Amino acid sequence: MLTNASKYAIRSVLFLAQNSNIDKKYGAKYIADELDIPVHFIAKLLQPLVKKGIISSLKGPNGGFYFTPDNGKFKVCDIIEVIEGKNIFDSCFLGLPKCGDSNPCPVHHIVAPFKSELLKKFNMSLNEFKEDMDNLGTFLTLPTKK
Amino acid sequence: MLTNASKYAIRSVLFLAQNSNIDKKYGAKYIADELDIPVHFIAKLLQPLVKKGIISSLKGPNGGFYFTPDNGKFKVCDIIEVIEGKNIFDSCFLGLPKCGDSNPCPVHHIVAPFKSELLKKFNMSLNEFKEDMDNLGTFLTLPTKK
DNA sequence: GATATAAAAGATAATTTAGTCTTTTATTTA
DNA sequence: TAAATAAAAGACTAAATTATCTTTTATATC
Ligand code: SF4
Ligand code: SF4
Numbered sequence: 001m002l003t004n005a006s007k008y009a010i011r012s013v014l015f016l017a018q019n020s021n022i023d024k025k026y027g028a029k030y031i032a033d034e035l036d037i038p039v040h041f042i043a044k045l046l047q048p049l050v051k052k053g054i055i056s057s058l059k060g061p062n063g064g065f066y067f068t069p070d071n072g073k074f075k076v077c078d079i080i081e082v083i084e085g086k087n088i089f090d091s092c093f094l095g096l097p098k099c100g101d102s103n104p105c106p107v108h109h110i111v112a113p114f115k116s117e118l119l120k121k122f123n124m125s126l127n128e129f130k131e132d133m134d135n136l137g138t139f140l141t142l143p144t145k146k
Numbered sequence: 147m148l149t150n151a152s153k154y155a156i157r158s159v160l161f162l163a164q165n166s167n168i169d170k171k172y173g174a175k176y177i178a179d180e181l182d183i184p185v186h187f188i189a190k191l192l193q194p195l196v197k198k199g200i201i202s203s204l205k206g207p208n209g210g211f212y213f214t215p216d217n218g219k220f221k222v223c224d225i226i227e228v229i230e231g232k233n234i235f236d237s238c239f240l241g242l243p244k245c246g247d248s249n250p251c252p253v254h255h256i257v258a259p260f261k262s263e264l265l266k267k268f269n270m271s272l273n274e275f276k277e278d279m280d281n282l283g284t285f286l287t288l289p290t291k292k
Numbered sequence: 293g294a295t296a297t298a299a300a301a302g303a304t305a306a307t308t309t310a311g312t313c314t315t316t317t318a319t320t321t322a
Numbered sequence: 323t324a325a326a327t328a329a330a331a332g333a334c335t336a337a338a339t340t341a342t343c344t345t346t347t348a349t350a351t352c
Contacts, residue, residue: 001147007241036243040312060319061327095153106284114260138252186342206349207297
């Protein structure tokens with residue numbers, strides 16, 4: 001459903017949202033180690049996200065990637081869109097040509113509500129999403145690491 | 147989540163389950179046209195399914211692929227396993243290393259029940275699955291075609 | 293038995309996704 | 323202003339997925 005690229009990107013952005021700010025930046029190397037992602041790969045992925053404004057970065061010593069309240073106005077969906085190009089939630093489960101509520105496949109009643117719940121979640125702003133994680137105690141970086 | 151290969155295979159098997167029997171066989175060409183799948187690709191995919199016993203086939207004139215009550219004892223999961231190699235439902239949504247009920251990611255409460263429902267469905271025998279489709283009026287081949 | 297038919301088998305090609313490596317540019321600090 | 327640092331940019335390699343093409347084998351029918 002999601003490519004590795006998207007998964008990596010989402011986790012990285014959320015890591016920055018939770019742990020960084022303008023005075024506390026993280027290099028690609030650190031993020032890669034922390035989230036167990038190939039260094040060069042994540043470095044590439046973060047570039048377009050910076051360009052889009054979903055995360056911030058600064059070159060040079062004491063530079064790195066970081067997150068500002070402004071960055072938090074974007075949504076998880078935006079990350080996916082930047083990385084994948086477009087609507088990843090178009091192609092559905094069995095890849096039928098013209099299906100949907102009126103022509104449901106055998107798993108539509110399972111897939112459709114799942115999709116809409118997920119989409120609702122992914123349409124939250126990153127700031128909200130972060131709040132939620134704090135409140136619900138959900139994790140992205142696992143406790144075993146670091 | 148599922149590769150094209152799996153999707154194609156599932157749809158083809160279900161098509162045969164619904165429409166074929168030992169006296170009514172369908173060639174790869176027909177199936178491909180009907181389900182809008184590349185001919186050579188589906189022909190390749192069906193081979194291992196026959197070998198496994200999930201569908202039946204006969205060479206020569208009047209030959210083709212078909213479905214018997216015995217074939218119907220297999221499950222959708224078996225199709226996926228044959229095509230993909232193994233447990234496709236292992237790798238999860240955000241690809242975290244050590245997550246789960248006790249270390250949930252932000253979407254675990256959405257993904258976990260979806261996964262278990264889907265797995266329940268895919269663990270039904272193909273005979274049961276077929277029954278279900280007839281009863282619920284769900285489709286795989288769309289009415290527009292043929 | 294010869295011929296036609298259709299699956300089985302195998303080799304190959306194209307595309308997408310994943311991952312790596314090198315060079316350039318911006319920024320800080322000494 | 324020189325050196326060090328880290329992102330940005332770009333070129334490249336590898337692997338998996340998707341798809342195509344060709345040859346062989348089994349079966350039915352004439
Ligand atoms: S789950 Fe719904 S949208 Fe997805 S393939 Fe089935 S019918 Fe189509
Ligand atoms: S949904 Fe559950 S199993 Fe899947 S990545 Fe999140 S925590 Fe892990």
